[in-house]
Amino acid sequence: MVKTLKIEGQEYDVSTLSEAGRANLAQFQHVTAQLQEAQNLHAVLTxxxxxxxxxxxxxxxxxxxxxxxSALFDD
Incomplete structure (x- = not known):
């Protein structure tokens, strides 16, 4: 798990988060990974x-x- 989290240029110490804060961080990381996967899929499909x-x-x-x-340019 990350030790610090950077949001809008400000770094925050993750160890100070409550249990609910840690759960939100985990969801944030999951959503971020899903978004990256969707962007990669978009690039492949494009x-x-x-x-x-x-x-x-x-x-x-x-x-x-x-x-x-295509026959003219194939090797």
Missing amino acids: KARHAYIADLKNEIVKGKSGIDL
């Missing part, structure tokens, strides 16, 4: 979305011109 858009663009170009752009 990257996947961009990949799908690129694939769709290639498919549209291939359908209109008959040229497979």
